[in-house]
Amino acid sequence: MAFFAPLVIGRQGLVAHERALRVAGHNIANVNTPGYSRQRAEITAGHTDPSGYGTGSVVRGVSQSVDALLELRRLASTSTLSGATSGRDLLDRLQGLVPVGDTGLADALQRFFASANALATSPQDIAVRTELLSRGEQLAAQLRTTAGGVAILQREIDTRIDAAARDANGVLQTIALLNREIVAAGRGGLAGNDQRDARREALGQLAAALEVRVVEQEDGSVNVFAASGRALVLGPDAATLATEPDTSVVGLDGSALSKVGLRGGGGVVALSGDVGGAIGALLALRDETLPEVATQLDQLALTLRDAVNGIQTDPAGRDLDGLVGAAFFTGAGAADLTVSLADPRGIAAAQGGDPSDNTNALALAGLASASLAPLGGATFDEFFGALQSRVGEHARDADETATIEEMAAEALAAQRDAISGVSLEEEFVDLIRFQRGFQASAQLISVSNRLLDDLLGLVG
Amino acid sequence: MYTRVTEGVLIREFQRQVARLQRERVDLQDIVSSQKKLRAPSDDPVGAARATRLRGEARQLQALREGAGLGRAVLGAQDGALDQVSAILVRAREIATQLAGGLSSTANRQSAAEEVAELERGLLALANTPIAGRYLFGGLATGTAPFAAFDDPGFDPSTAYTGPAQPFSIRVATDETVRLTTPGNQVFGAAVVALDDLRQTLAAGSDPFASIDALRAASDTIVQERASVGGRLARLNDRDREIGSALDASRRLLADIEDADLTESIVELVQLDNVLNATLAAGRTLLETTILDYVRP
Numbered sequence: 006m007a008f009f010a011p012l013v014i015g016r017q018g019l020v021a022h023e024r025a026l027r028v029a030g031h032n033i034a035n036v037n038t039p040g041y042s043r044q045r046a047e048i049t050a051g052h053t054d055p056s057g058y059g060t061g062s063v064v065r066g067v068s069q070s071v072d073a074l075l076e077l078r079r080l081a082s083t084s085t086l087s088g089a090t091s092g093r094d095l096l097d098r099l100q101g102l103v104p105v106g107d108t109g110l111a112d113a114l115q116r117f118f119a120s121a122n123a124l125a126t127s128p129q130d131i132a133v134r135t136e137l138l139s140r141g142e143q144l145a146a147q148l149r150t151t152a153g154g155v156a157i158l159q160r161e162i163d164t165r166i167d168a169a170a171r172d173a174n175g176v177l178q179t180i181a182l183l184n185r186e187i188v189a190a191g192r193g194g195l196a197g198n199d200q201r202d203a204r205r206e207a208l209g210q211l212a213a214a215l216e217v218r219v220v221e222q223e224d225g226s227v228n229v230f231a232a233s234g235r236a237l238v239l240g241p242d243a244a245t246l247a248t249e250p251d252t253s254v255v256g257l258d259g260s261a262l263s264k265v266g267l268r269g270g271g272g273v274v275a276l277s278g279d280v281g282g283a284i285g286a287l288l289a290l291r292d293e294t295l296p297e298v299a300t301q302l303d304q305l306a307l308t309l310r311d312a313v314n315g316i317q318t319d320p321a322g323r324d325l326d327g328l329v330g331a332a333f334f335t336g337a338g339a340a341d342l343t344v345s346l347a348d349p350r351g352i353a354a355a356q357g358g359d360p361s362d363n364t365n366a367l368a369l370a371g372l373a374s375a376s377l378a379p380l381g382g383a384t385f386d387e388f389f390g391a392l393q394s395r396v397g398e399h400a401r402d403a404d405e406t407a408t409i410e411e412m413a414a415e416a417l418a419a420q421r422d423a424i425s426g427v428s429l430e431e432e433f434v435d436l437i438r439f440q441r442g443f444q445a446s447a448q449l450i451s452v453s454n455r456l457l458d459d460l461l462g463l464v465g
Numbered sequence: 466m467y468t469r470v471t472e473g474v475l476i477r478e479f480q481r482q483v484a485r486l487q488r489e490r491v492d493l494q495d496i497v498s499s500q501k502k503l504r505a506p507s508d509d510p511v512g513a514a515r516a517t518r519l520r521g522e523a524r525q526l527q528a529l530r531e532g533a534g535l536g537r538a539v540l541g542a543q544d545g546a547l548d549q550v551s552a553i554l555v556r557a558r559e560i561a562t563q564l565a566g567g568l569s570s571t572a573n574r575q576s577a578a579e580e581v582a583e584l585e586r587g588l589l590a591l592a593n594t595p596i597a598g599r600y601l602f603g604g605l606a607t608g609t610a611p612f613a614a615f616d617d618p619g620f621d622p623s624t625a626y627t628g629p630a631q632p633f634s635i636r637v638a639t640d641e642t643v644r645l646t647t648p649g650n651q652v653f654g655a656a657v658v659a660l661d662d663l664r665q666t667l668a669a670g671s672d673p674f675a676s677i678d679a680l681r682a683a684s685d686t687i688v689q690e691r692a693s694v695g696g697r698l699a700r701l702n703d704r705d706r707e708i709g710s711a712l713d714a715s716r717r718l719l720a721d722i723e724d725a726d727l728t729e730s731i732v733e734l735v736q737l738d739n740v741l742n743a744t745l746a747a748g749r750t751l752l753e754t755t756i757l758d759y760v761r762p
Contacts, residue, residue: 036472036473037473096507097505097507100505100506100507101505103506104505105503105504105505105506105508105513105516105517105723106501106503106516106723107520111517111520111521112520114521115520115521115524115525116524118524118525118528119524119525119527119528122525122528122529122531122532122636123528123531123532125532125635125636126531126532126535126635127535127599129599129606129607129608130607357631359604359606359629359630359631360606361599361603361604361605361606361607361629361633362604362629362631362633363633363634363635367634367635367636367642370528370636371636371639373521373525374525374639384518384521385521386517386518386520386521386522387514387518389517390513390514390515390516390517390518391514393506393510393513393514393517394506394510394511394513394514395510396506396507397505397506397507397508397509397510397513398507398510400505400506400507401507401510404507415477415478415481418474418477419474419477419478422469422470422471422473422474423468423469423470423471423474424469426469426471426473426474427471427473428469428470428471428472429471429472429755429756429757430756433756433757433760434756434760437760
């Protein structure tokens with residue numbers, strides 16, 4: 006038997022190096038596969054025989070280079086980054102609705118009051134009166150467009166939340182399936198490396214949608230929980246993430262908004278607390294930022310309506326025909342504000358019986374610079390400027406957070422690559438190393454074969 | 466730095482750097498082409514609010530300036546008209562003085578009554594002077610002239626004025642108005658009555674001595690009104706200059722917030738282009754170096 010040992014050792018060497026080459030090949034083939042973790046053939050020395058001689062090499066298994074803690078940190082970073090980037094893009098669109106410069110709502114407000122001032126200098130001039138009416142219509146239209154834009158944005162965000170929840174639900178199923186495969190592979194003595202990579206990728210996709218906590222079990226499966234503690238995946242079983250219209254939450258367009266939660270008990274049980282990730286950021290935008298902007302637009306519109314109508318319908322005020330004026334603006338908020346006055350002669354520019362009087366027009370023009378109690382003592386311009394400023398702050402914060410998180414995520418990705426990434430240089434050096442090992446093992450078999458021939462020649 | 470640097474890290478890092486530089490380049494390009502550094506509220510949230518306020522202020526100042534322009538034209542025209550009215554009253558007083566006393570004949574007085582009638586006609590025409598269709602001494606109203614014409618049937622000097630009883634004012638600052646008109650009866654009422662009295666006295670061949678004081682009092686009213694018009698005109702001129710300075714200041718502040726420093730932006734753009742070229746060149750060297758060129762397994 007001992008005489009054949011070199012042959013056996015040579016064969017084991019061939020097998021071990023062939024497997025190591027296969028692993029290196031697998032690494033090279035997956036050099037650009039997202040989430041792939043480099044693998045290593047674990048070659049160890051065989052048992053020593055009773056006479057003290059070694060028995061060659063064996064491949065004990067294929068291991069992965071993974072830092073589990075780093076992977077958990079990446080999941081958290083993915084949630085924050087995804088939240089910040091989805092917020093940034095939408096806030097960019099929101100600030101498009103409150104533009105700076107000679108355009109938009111601020112411009113319409115200023116033009117309206119400039120027309121009121123022109124009316125104060127020429128109260129009987131029909132052309133000036135007509136211009137004031139048309140400036141009022143433009144202002145009301147601008148308020149409607151801005152409020153409508155906010156409502157459309159909110160509805161779009163709601164649709165995005167639906168889509169994100171649907172996608173995340175698919176990912177939950179994938180994670181549960183991979184859990185099953187990994188546990189099955191473990192029972193067969195295999196590590197299930199590639200399934201683990203796929204599961205890490207899936208967890209990353211899930212973390213982009215919502216913040217998750219991941220706990221690995223002894224059998225290799227993972228349990229996944231939402232930030233609120235509700236279980237999303239328990240081993241081989243996945244909960245169903247779903248949305249349904251929540252009739253208690255009405256959107257700015259008057260229709261119900263979706264509630265995100267887990268399906269169960271004949272309905273959807275909402276995920277409570279901070280959801281995190283893209284869905285969390287979208288919910289915050291939909292339920293906090295946009296309604297806040299809409300409320301302020303309404304506050305602006307209603308103050309404008311009441312202040313202008315107050316002067317216009319003042320019992321002492323008179324229009325060109327000597328009558329008390331009718332309301333100028335009508336509507337319940339920014340979304341439906343319109344000019345109700347159709348006849349320019351109906352603008353009550355005067356007080357008393359004299360149509361050339363401009364007392365009321367002066368009061369109207371004075372509104373432009375008046376501190377208004379319903380606006381917290383601000384003027385119209387100051388109030389709208391503060392709104393622009395707040396929207397700008399939100400957009401800038403989201404942008405800065407996204408930039409910082411992108412850098413943090415990139416640093417974590419580089420750290421992961423340092424541990425788990427495939428280096429072609431390493432793999433090529435390994436290829437040569439294993440090729441040489443394979444060639445040497447083949448040589449050993451050849452030498453052993455010649456020795457055997459020599460031995461058999463003695464008796465032949 | 467990292468202990469292991471793989472091709473993946475090199476490529477991603479390179480892509481990230483190039484993407485960042487391209488983003489900055491597009492941003493600068495936009496600043497250069499728009500010449501604005503404030504393009505969205507997020508560029509400078511506090512500045513955006515200030516810019517909106519400054520724009521509002523500038524537009525209000527512009528509107529006030531237009532009002533002040535009208536005011537200057539109105540007061541200037543009033544001054545001219547009042548000057549002519551003063552001349553009329555001086556002439557009437559001369560006539561009254563010449564024809565007072567027992568030396569003047571009835572015929573002389575009656576013929577002078579014709580001239581006084583012309584003076585009265587002229588005074589009423591001046592009191593009805595319009596500017597762009599609005600009556601200077603009728604509260605800047607349009608439509609019917611504030612004073613009845615001398616030749617109107619049933620002309621009564623004491624009720625000749627039918628214009629507005631209220632003065633017309635314009636806003637020249639947030640909390641300041643300037644009166645542009647005085648109701649015509651307050652300016653010309655005494656003059657019309659005094660002239661009409663003189664005319665009737667002369668037409669009757671009576672001694673016009675009593676009219677001299679009345680005409681002097683009417684002249685004093687005109688002089689006072691002229692002084693008041695001059696004072697208000699000076700105030701409007703001052704205010705116009707103040708508005709001009711305030712507008713300039715507003716525009717300068719707005720430019721500080723909104724406008725880009727073009728030279729600085731272009732220099733930055735050129736620098737950025739250089740950095741981008743250097744990064745691309747370095748990236749090429751880095752990415753083209755591969756073990757495949759050295760190893761033949």
